[in-house]
Amino acid sequence: MIQQGQKLPNATLSELTxxxxxxxxxxxxxxxxxxxxxxxxxxxxxxxxxSHLPGYVVHADQLKAKGVDLIACVSVNDAFVMQAWGEAQNASEIMMLADGDGSFTKALGLEMDTEKFGGVRSQRYAMLLDDGVVTRLNIEAPKEFEVSKAEKLLELL
Incomplete structure (x- = not known):
């Protein structure tokens, strides 16, 4: 699993613009x-x-005011779904990235098998990056939603 201090793995993520x-x-x-x-x-x-995406939508300006250049959401979904979800959530300040085959998520070591829900998906997490290096990694415990909230990252900046 990726750790703080490590660079993100080489991968390709898709975005429908x-x-x-x-x-x-x-x-x-x-x-x-x-x-x-x-x-x-x-x-x-x-x-x-x-909760998760809307928190980043609401706090995008505050996060950017604290020096964040880019806020990106990634999911093991296709780019068409991510684009439609972003539109439905008014997430114009958030880059909606698709990891369609889960290869990026697997390279991070943050995949989980949701079995009948959808197969291999990503764990819920948030990370702070500086030049592609993980400076903070907050991974949620199963069925929890505390440490990956926008508000939590705002506190850390």
Whole structure:
């Protein structure tokens, strides 16, 4: 599992933009930036839609005022689902990234098998990144939602 002080693994994450599909090289995407990357088990799922993503939408300006250049949400969903979810949540300040095959999540060592819910998905977490290096990693315990909240990361900045 990825640890604080380590660089993010090489991977490609997808984003559906108004100009079409964009494949982002993770190393390039986070290079030279102070960023927050948070992960949810699934788009349009209860805690993710009612609390996790909305917290980052509400606090995006405050996070950016504290020096965050980029806020990104990642899920083991496809880019079409992530784009639709972002629109439904008014998440224009959040980069909605798809890890369609779960390869990035597996490379981080943060996958979980949800069995009948959806198969292999991401654990719920939030990380602070500086130039692609993890400076803080907050992983939620199963069925918990405390340490990956936007409010928690705001306290840490």
């Amino acid at each position: 108004k100009d079409g599909m964009v494949n982002h090289d993770v190393t390039e995407l986070f290079a030279g930036k102070k960023a927050i990357l948070f992960a949810v088990p699934g788009a349009f799922t209860p805690t993710c839609s009612e």
